[in-house]
Amino acid sequence: xxxxxxxxxxxxxxxxxxxxxxxxxxxxxxxxxxxxxxxxxxxxxxxxxxxxxxxxxxxxxxxxxxxxxxxxxxxxxxxxxxxxxxxxxxxxxxxxxxxxxxxxxxxxxxxxxxxxxxxxxxxxxxxxxxxxxxxxxxxxxxxxxxxxxxxxxxxxxxxxxxxxxxxxxxxxxxxxxxxxxxxxxxxxxxxxxxxxxxxxxxxxxxxxxxxxxxxxxxxxxxxxxxxxxxxxxxxxxxxxxxxxxxxxxxxxxxxxxxxxxxxxxxxxxxxxxxxxxxxxxxxxxxxxxxxxxxxxxxxxxxxxxxxxxxxxxxx
Amino acid sequence: xxxxxxxxxxxxxxxxxxxxxxxxxxxxxxxxxxxxxxxxxxxxxxxxxxxxxxxxxxxxxxxxxxxxxxxxxxxxxxxxxxxxxxxxxxxxxxxxxxxxxxxxxxxxxxxxxxxxxxxxxxxxxxxxxxxxxxxxxxxxxxxxxxxxxxxxxxxxxxxxxxxxxxxxxxxxxxxxxxxxxxxxxxxxxxxxxxxxxxxxxxxxxxxxxxxxxxxxxxxxxxxxxxxxxxxxxxxxxxxxxxxxxxxxxxxxxxxxxxxxxxxxxxxxxxxxxxxxxxxxxxxxxxxxxxxxxxxxxxxxxxxxxxxxxxxxxxxxxxxxxxxxxxxxxxxxxxxxxxxxxxxxxxxxxxxxxxxxxxxx
Ligand SMILES: Cc1ncc(C[n+]2csc(CCOP(=O)(O)OP(=O)(O)O)c2C)c(N)n1
Ligand code: SF4
Ligand SMILES: [Mg+2]
Numbered sequence: 137x138x139x140x141x142x143x144x145x146x147x148x149x150x151x152x153x154x155x156x157x158x159x160x161x162x163x164x165x166x167x168x169x170x171x172x173x174x175x176x177x178x179x180x181x182x183x184x185x186x187x188x189x190x191x192x193x194x195x196x197x198x199x200x201x202x203x204x205x206x207x208x209x210x211x212x213x214x215x216x217x218x219x220x221x222x223x224x225x226x227x228x229x230x231x232x233x234x235x236x237x238x239x240x241x242x243x244x245x246x247x248x249x250x251x252x253x254x255x256x257x258x259x260x261x262x263x264x265x266x267x268x269x270x271x272x273x274x275x276x277x278x279x280x281x282x283x284x285x286x287x288x289x290x291x292x293x294x295x296x297x298x299x300x301x302x303x304x305x306x307x308x309x310x311x312x313x314x315x316x317x318x319x320x321x322x323x324x325x326x327x328x329x330x331x332x333x334x335x336x337x338x339x340x341x342x343x344x345x346x347x348x349x350x351x352x353x354x355x356x357x358x359x360x361x362x363x364x365x366x367x368x369x370x371x372x373x374x375x376x377x378x379x380x381x382x383x384x385x386x387x388x389x390x391x392x393x394x395x396x397x398x399x400x401x402x403x404x405x406x407x408x409x410x411x412x413x414x415x416x417x418x419x420x421x422x423x424x425x426x427x428x429x430x431x432x433x434x435x436x437x438x439x440x441x442x443x444x445x446x447x448x449x450x451x
Numbered sequence: 452x453x454x455x456x457x458x459x460x461x462x463x464x465x466x467x468x469x470x471x472x473x474x475x476x477x478x479x480x481x482x483x484x485x486x487x488x489x490x491x492x493x494x495x496x497x498x499x500x501x502x503x504x505x506x507x508x509x510x511x512x513x514x515x516x517x518x519x520x521x522x523x524x525x526x527x528x529x530x531x532x533x534x535x536x537x538x539x540x541x542x543x544x545x546x547x548x549x550x551x552x553x554x555x556x557x558x559x560x561x562x563x564x565x566x567x568x569x570x571x572x573x574x575x576x577x578x579x580x581x582x583x584x585x586x587x588x589x590x591x592x593x594x595x596x597x598x599x600x601x602x603x604x605x606x607x608x609x610x611x612x613x614x615x616x617x618x619x620x621x622x623x624x625x626x627x628x629x630x631x632x633x634x635x636x637x638x639x640x641x642x643x644x645x646x647x648x649x650x651x652x653x654x655x656x657x658x659x660x661x662x663x664x665x666x667x668x669x670x671x672x673x674x675x676x677x678x679x680x681x682x683x684x685x686x687x688x689x690x691x692x693x694x695x696x697x698x699x700x701x702x703x704x705x706x707x708x709x710x711x712x713x714x715x716x717x718x719x720x721x722x723x724x725x726x727x728x729x730x731x732x733x734x735x736x737x738x739x740x741x742x743x744x745x746x747x748x749x750x751x752x753x754x755x756x757x758x759x760x761x762x763x764x765x766x767x768x769x770x771x772x773x774x775x776x777x778x779x780x781x782x783x784x785x786x787x788x789x790x791x792x793x794x795x796x797x798x799x800x801x802x803x804x805x806x807x808x809x810x811x
Contacts, residue, residue, distance in 0.1 A: 192625075201618065213484070225490055261473070
């Protein structure tokens, strides 16, 4: 991954400034760098969600690449159609055969883990040359922070409130890359913009591969996670350093962790910066820690070696 | 429908990308994406599949994409039933699509070709749906003249007349529109569909010039001197026309109107066939439960008459739901019942609708 350095990040901005994403929005960072990594020769199909509404308010647009939004659950299907159209028109000589135009679908966690899962599965199964990018802010932010299949354990959301009986979300986040992997795709990767060169390397690789590829992008959300806007990158970094988020890729069946973490920080350091976890008791933090430990063990098993080390407690 | 297209593609007769979608929702989404990218597209569905597409139908028309779809019109659940009526077609009739209805297999074929001419006309740029009765047309055998590819392309040449997604000229489609702009988008859609009539007439007329089969938005049979005019859509008109001829021999002056273009509703053309009638009998193959009209075709015909001050009884006969056959005897029962209202006015009608061919 080291071939790509900060200096190689293109200067040209394909996501125009002036969009309406919040200050400190993780998705805004994802989109900006995603477009830089992809370049101009793309057509984007975007699912309904926070990014879609904040970047396309008529009569303005933040997109300096061709872009279409159709609905919430169908970005993968729309992108399938775009890819098929480009293929057919090239074959018929209606489009230049030389130029590669990549179809890219973008969806939030709601649009991917939940309502768009079927369209995603169809797209992956059919083998379209489409890159699907999931920006995961772990709830339905656009409509007011309702939980999704990507919401983590104990997270407060407006539909998993903290009350006398409820303690926030009580289920675990779904293994979306596991689901994608089951379709036998050539490339799937988890990215985190706090590790920006890794982010670029993976997006570029995913876009270059012929056939379906999947990028799972970590995306903090200021109002949804209830954190300070200036802490976005810090939180993103802590997600990796605590083992809560693991940067990895699966390339033609081969699993590789791209950001090894020899010594983990306690998960508490990650949780305490976010208001959505403010209600957690010591026991609940321990439960989250155990869950992360289990996940890390699983990752190490897949990697065949200890790439994410044990928690090191500062005393 | 799609099975035949698959054969064409499998044999290399049709050079196309065939997308094996996992649902109708994705089918329409994929053709919307492909059309937005500049391709000519087609999909087909029925019944529950059409209802699943419903969300995307509105989006296709509002993004102004020339998608063409055929609909073998069928009943909707529950109870689940795979046979003919117009419940699906009517449920989609508020989605901003131009909607045509074929009365036999030849029309089901021809109108799809005409649909491309209409949809892609730069004055139109709207999706077009071509309905044809499920089973009565879709699953019965009739000889059909199939157009040669070259002939069809001469009549409807492929040109990208709409703004396509292209990295050389990036555009944003399907944006968010606030209260400041949304209304204008919807008004544009209404104006576009209203304004499509000229292009539709032209496409149908030229179809006749090219292939010798001319279709009109509305057909009228024996309506000049009819006492009772039956207004219907789809295959039932194929029963109604010979029935009217027979009824005339028995002294019942019956006329028949076939509505081929349902959206935009061709009011003038329909009205022309009603003005001399004494009673209008609208045959519906769907119910809009709880509406004051009951039948959806009835609502359009009744408003057409009302707007023009035609104060005669306009009655509604709902029949043939869920694949029940509509027989000449049913049409006879409607006409005989309608004859009872000759000389009356609408306000004299106590119950404007009835069900024909149903258990008591
Ligand atoms: C079928 C459908 N249901 C509900 C909605 C309303 N809706 C729009 S965006 C959204 C949530 C999006 O959540 P997510 O995909 O996680 O994206 P985010 O807003 O969090 O970025 C919902 C529920 C819709 N547009 N369509
Ligand atoms: S609500 Fe969250 S995801 Fe949406 S723009 Fe704000 S920070 Fe970004
Ligand atoms: Mg979300």
